[in-house]
Amino acid sequence: MEDIHYTAQWGEGERWGDSPTDIGMARLALSDSDKLVRDWFMEKVKSYGCNSHVDEMGNIFAIRPGKKEGLPTVMGSHLDTQPAGGRYDGILGVLAGVAALRAVHEAGIETEYPIGVVNWTNEEGARFPQCMMASGVWAGATDVAQVHQIADIDDPNAVVKSELARIGYLGSTPAHWTATPLAAHFELHIEQGPILETSSQCIGAVEGVQASKWFTITVTGRDSHTGATNFENRSDALLTSAKMILRSHQVATQFSSLASTGLLSLKPGSTNTVPGVVNFSLDLRSSEDRNIDEMEKILREDFEKIARDEDVASINAGCTRGRGCTVSWKVDSDAKVANFDKECIECIEKGSEALFGQKAASLTRRMYSGAGHDSVHTSTRVPTAMIFVPCKEGLTHNPAEYCSPEDCGNGAQVLLNAVMRYDML
Amino acid sequence: MEDIHYTAQWGEGERWGDSPTDIGMARLALSDSDKLVRDWFMEKVKSYGCNSHVDEMGNIFAIRPGKKEGLPTVMGSHLDTQPAGGRYDGILGVLAGVAALRAVHEAGIETEYPIGVVNWTNEEGARFPQCMMASGVWAGATDVAQVHQIADIDDPNAVVKSELARIGYLGSTPAHWTATPLAAHFELHIEQGPILETSSQCIGAVEGVQASKWFTITVTGRDSHTGATNFENRSDALLTSAKMILRSHQVATQFSSLASTGLLSLKPGSTNTVPGVVNFSLDLRSSEDRNIDEMEKILREDFEKIARDEDVASINAGCTRGRGCTVSWKVDSDAKVANFDKECIECIEKGSEALFGQKAASLTRRMYSGAGHDSVHTSTRVPTAMIFVPCKEGLTHNPAEYCSPEDCGNGAQVLLNAVMRYDML
Ligand SMILES: NC(=O)NCCC(=O)O
Ligand SMILES: NC(=O)NCCC(=O)O
Numbered sequence: 082m083e084d085i086h087y088t089a090q091w092g093e094g095e096r097w098g099d100s101p102t103d104i105g106m107a108r109l110a111l112s113d114s115d116k117l118v119r120d121w122f123m124e125k126v127k128s129y130g131c132n133s134h135v136d137e138m139g140n141i142f143a144i145r146p147g148k149k150e151g152l153p154t155v156m157g158s159h160l161d162t163q164p165a166g167g168r169y170d171g172i173l174g175v176l177a178g179v180a181a182l183r184a185v186h187e188a189g190i191e192t193e194y195p196i197g198v199v200n201w202t203n204e205e206g207a208r209f210p211q212c213m214m215a216s217g218v219w220a221g222a223t224d225v226a227q228v229h230q231i232a233d234i235d236d237p238n239a240v241v242k243s244e245l246a247r248i249g250y251l252g253s254t255p256a257h258w259t260a261t262p263l264a265a266h267f268e269l270h271i272e273q274g275p276i277l278e279t280s281s282q283c284i285g286a287v288e289g290v291q292a293s294k295w296f297t298i299t300v301t302g303r304d305s306h307t308g309a310t311n312f313e314n315r316s317d318a319l320l321t322s323a324k325m326i327l328r329s330h331q332v333a334t335q336f337s338s339l340a341s342t343g344l345l346s347l348k349p350g351s352t353n354t355v356p357g358v359v360n361f362s363l364d365l366r367s368s369e370d371r372n373i374d375e376m377e378k379i380l381r382e383d384f385e386k387i388a389r390d391e392d393v394a395s396i397n398a399g400c401t402r403g404r405g406c407t408v409s410w411k412v413d414s415d416a417k418v419a420n421f422d423k424e425c426i427e428c429i430e431k432g433s434e435a436l437f438g439q440k441a442a443s444l445t446r447r448m449y450s451g452a453g454h455d456s457v458h459t460s461t462r463v464p465t466a467m468i469f470v471p472c473k474e475g476l477t478h479n480p481a482e483y484c485s486p487e488d489c490g491n492g493a494q495v496l497l498n499a500v501m502r503y504d505m506l
Numbered sequence: 507m508e509d510i511h512y513t514a515q516w517g518e519g520e521r522w523g524d525s526p527t528d529i530g531m532a533r534l535a536l537s538d539s540d541k542l543v544r545d546w547f548m549e550k551v552k553s554y555g556c557n558s559h560v561d562e563m564g565n566i567f568a569i570r571p572g573k574k575e576g577l578p579t580v581m582g583s584h585l586d587t588q589p590a591g592g593r594y595d596g597i598l599g600v601l602a603g604v605a606a607l608r609a610v611h612e613a614g615i616e617t618e619y620p621i622g623v624v625n626w627t628n629e630e631g632a633r634f635p636q637c638m639m640a641s642g643v644w645a646g647a648t649d650v651a652q653v654h655q656i657a658d659i660d661d662p663n664a665v666v667k668s669e670l671a672r673i674g675y676l677g678s679t680p681a682h683w684t685a686t687p688l689a690a691h692f693e694l695h696i697e698q699g700p701i702l703e704t705s706s707q708c709i710g711a712v713e714g715v716q717a718s719k720w721f722t723i724t725v726t727g728r729d730s731h732t733g734a735t736n737f738e739n740r741s742d743a744l745l746t747s748a749k750m751i752l753r754s755h756q757v758a759t760q761f762s763s764l765a766s767t768g769l770l771s772l773k774p775g776s777t778n779t780v781p782g783v784v785n786f787s788l789d790l791r792s793s794e795d796r797n798i799d800e801m802e803k804i805l806r807e808d809f810e811k812i813a814r815d816e817d818v819a820s821i822n823a824g825c826t827r828g829r830g831c832t833v834s835w836k837v838d839s840d841a842k843v844a845n846f847d848k849e850c851i852e853c854i855e856k857g858s859e860a861l862f863g864q865k866a867a868s869l870t871r872r873m874y875s876g877a878g879h880d881s882v883h884t885s886t887r888v889p890t891a892m893i894f895v896p897c898k899e900g901l902t903h904n905p906a907e908y909c910s911p912e913d914c915g916n917g918a919q920v921l922l923n924a925v926m927r928y929d930m931l
Contacts, residue, residue, distance in 0.1 A: 163774065163776050163778075163779055164774045164775060164776055164779075165729055165773070165776075165782075205776070205778070206776075206777055206778060207776040207777070207778070207779075210777050212777070212778060234775075272734075273731050273733075273734035274734045274735070275739070291733065293733060295777055303904070304590055304903055304904040305901065305902070305903060305904060306698050306876070306877055306902045306903040307764065307766035307789045307791070307903075308716065308718060308764065308789070308791050308875075308876045308877040309697075309698035309699045309875075309877040309900065309902060310699075310876075310900070311876075312755070312758075312759065312764070314900070317766075319751065319767055319768075319770065320751060320767070323748035323749075323752050324748075326744065326745060326748040327745070327748050327749060327752065327821075330737070330745055330825055330826070331823075331825055333737075334737065334824060334825060334826045335824070339732065339733065339736070339737070341732035341742075341778075341780055342745070342781075343732060343744075343772075343775070343776050343778060343779045343780060344772075344775055344776065344777055345744065345770060345772060347769075347770060348590070349588065349589045349590035350589060350659070350768070350769055351588050351590075351630070351631075351632040351768050351769065351903070352631055352632070352635050352637070352720055352768045352789055352838070353588075353630070353631060353632070353637060353766075353789055353877075353878075353903065354589075354590070354632075354768045354903040354904075355766055355903075356767075356768060357590075357904075362777040364732045364733070364777055364778055366732070366733050394823075394824060395820065395823065396752075398756075398819075399756035399759060399760070399819060400752070400755055400756055400759060401755070401759045413777070450733075451733045451734035451735070451736075452731055452733040452734040453778075475734065475735070475739070476728075476730065477730070477731045477734060478729055478730060478774075478776070478778065478779040478780075479728065479729040479779075479782070
């Protein structure tokens with residue numbers, strides 16, 4: 082807990098309560114504050130006997146040697162946050178790994194094989210709009226050269242590669258699972274949902290993660306005067322986008338899936354000018370890959386019709402038809418459903434038994450994750466599983482995100498137990 | 507035309523065609539480029555024998571003395587533009603006034619009473635979101651102390667008063683019709699609609715302007731994770747705003763009126779965070795004041811319901827109901843229907859006859875304006891009327907806005923004719 086609150090100085094966010102630690106985080110990937118927390122991390126893990134290396138995506142691998150040579154079993158997550166995020170999402174997973182290393186180091190334990198901690202770059206996808214970005218490159222899901230060119234959502238000149246270089250974390254090791262191979266990947270994370278809290282349980286053994294696909298949609302109409310242009314003569318890019326956002330929600334409802342828009346910007350931006358261009362993000366999620374495919378197919382067709390100002394599902398009822406807009410799509414990220422490794426999941430359950438004894442059965446549950454995690458990508462290359470701990474009201478991506486010291490502690494202990502068990506398999 | 511293209515150097519906008527003058531304007535009110543064009547204006551009118559004074563809203567009154575003392579008949583409009591505006595909206599009216607002064611000066615004409623040109627501050631309401639801002643203060647429709655505190659839409663620290671002082675145009679004369687009284691106000695403007703062009707006419711004698719009312723709507727929900735928060739648990743400020751924008755369009759359609767949203771910003775702004783706060787502009791227009799009142803009443807009720815995620819006009823059909831948001835309204839500006847002065851309108855028609863002779867009847871039409879103008883406010887205090895000239899395809903608030911040199915010239919001549927006639931009444 083000390084490390085969590087101490088390192089929160091780098092990227093302090095919005096205050097949400099009265100206590101000294103009731104302040105959220107705003108530590109965007111590859112920002113100055115991300116550099117500072119990385120520097121702190123490098124020092125800490127060194128003092129616990131680790132050798133660290135940084136790859137060309139800025140992923141940091143801190144490895145503590147074991148009795149034998151071999152692949153390391155790692156605890157990984159991310160130190161970047163949302164622009165209005167909390168103190169636990171990602172951070173808990175990395176700092177619990179650091180605490181585990183300290184425990185092992187201070188107890189003078191020699192593991193069978195190396196163990197370690199990984200800090201993955203830009204898991205959030207908030208600043209550079211591709212979530213789980215650098216674990217995706219490591220896993221070979223995306224191409225390093227392309228990802229290096231992804232730009233800051235607000236600044237086209239700040240791209241991933243230039244920002245990595247600027248903060249001194251553009252490493253030379255290829256960002257690839259063949260260049261830094263791992264034995265297994267365990268990730269502790271807050272649940273980011275209400276299930277554990279509602280059921281009064283405290284450990285989730287995560288079996289998998291739903292699929293997500295991200296798009297940037299551009300709607301192009303024509304700037305015109307709001308007082309002098311009647312509805313028939315408009316090509317209103319914002320009204321059109323509003324209909325598309327509504328439609329994506331309807332379609333996701335049909336598929337028991339999710340569709341969300343978190344970014345929207347328009348041009349030229351004046352009360353009395355009908356916007357000529359709108360860009361918005363579309364984030365589709367589902368527990369089944371084929372739902373994503375089908376929703377995308379339907380929405381591509383429906384957005385075309387909405388852009389042409391044709392009616393779709395009565396969305397145009399009561400509206401005046403205008404001259405229409407055009408619409409284009411860009412895929413920003415694409416992650417299939419992830420299924421985690423049976424042995425790793427069992428190590429977590431055994432790790433919970435070691436902590437809670439007989440009560441473990443009622444305090445632990447198997448579950449799925451709604452949010453994406455770096456483990457989605459590692460699971461395609463190495464045995465992977467995740468541990469969830471409760472977070473208050475399921476609230477996350479919000480400054481008031483909260484995980485109690487007890488729950489953080491339980492999670493960290495189960496993480497260490499699981500890693501030690503896997504190391505001895 | 508020379509002055510129009512010469513002064514376009516201050517606030518150059520987007521290029522839209524190949525010719526050297528096919529470049530739009532971006533001269534936001536009280537910006538550095540607004541200062542430069544004001545400085546140019548001050549010099550020019552001085553050289554044509556005018557005395558100028560600036561009031562505490564930065565309105566510039568350039569007055570050329572006549573044979574007798576008395577109130578001046580003025581030609582007024584504005585030199586500020588939209589962020590992606592054209593070379594004619596507002597600018598034509600001021601520079602035609604300057605050209606009229608030059609013609610009178612070079613011909614050595616002494617008018618009966620003083621005549622002059624007024625440059626009104628921030629007519630566009632693009633940077634500071636109150637249109638016809640400073641003519642409104644002059645007319646007593648709004649209060650100078652309040653208006654001085656209106657902030658730049660992008661920078662809360664740049665308010666009207668501080669920006670007036672910064673560019674050196676915070677005058678000492680009270681901004682009030684009693685402090686700078688006028689005999690009459692004539693305004694030449696591009697039509698900003700297609701009527702004159704479609705009917706092959708070239709002069710509009712404007713009888714009045716439709717009403718407009720501007721609001722900033724704030725929708726407050728709760729930031730949450732797009733992957734981990736199901737629809738039932740969301741308070742999605744953007745989805746809610748999308749429904750409101752759609753609803754405003756439906757209601758305006760029912761009233762044969764207009765509703766438009768040209769600004770929208772959201773927080774926190776991340777692909778995977780459901781927005782917790784959205785601000786958007788709402789611009790209502792109608793040819794009847796009571797339509798504005800009724801639309802506002804209906805929308806205030808409907809937005810409440812939409813915020814609570816209740817259904818309104820089937821807008822929620824097919825949507826999953828969430829936890830709801832709250833909504834609040836701020837009025838930014840409010841202008842009633844304007845009806846112009848009979849004598850002034852007749853001066854314009856006579857001015858057109860003087861230019862076109864027998865053809866004037868078929869080339870001139872009486873008409874109403876969809877866009878607001880400074881004349882809306884002056885008309886509440888002094889005899890006022892406007893002259894419209896055609897603009898290509900009715901396009902305006904767009905870099906490609908275009909008015910031919912012939913039409914600009916005709917408009918300027920009719921403006922001068924009307925002023926000379928009024929001066930002799
Ligand atoms: N865990 C988490 O918040 N990850 C961000 C990536 C996502 O959007 O799911
Ligand atoms: N003429 C003009 O574009 N005025 C701006 C004020 C308005 O929005 O009507």
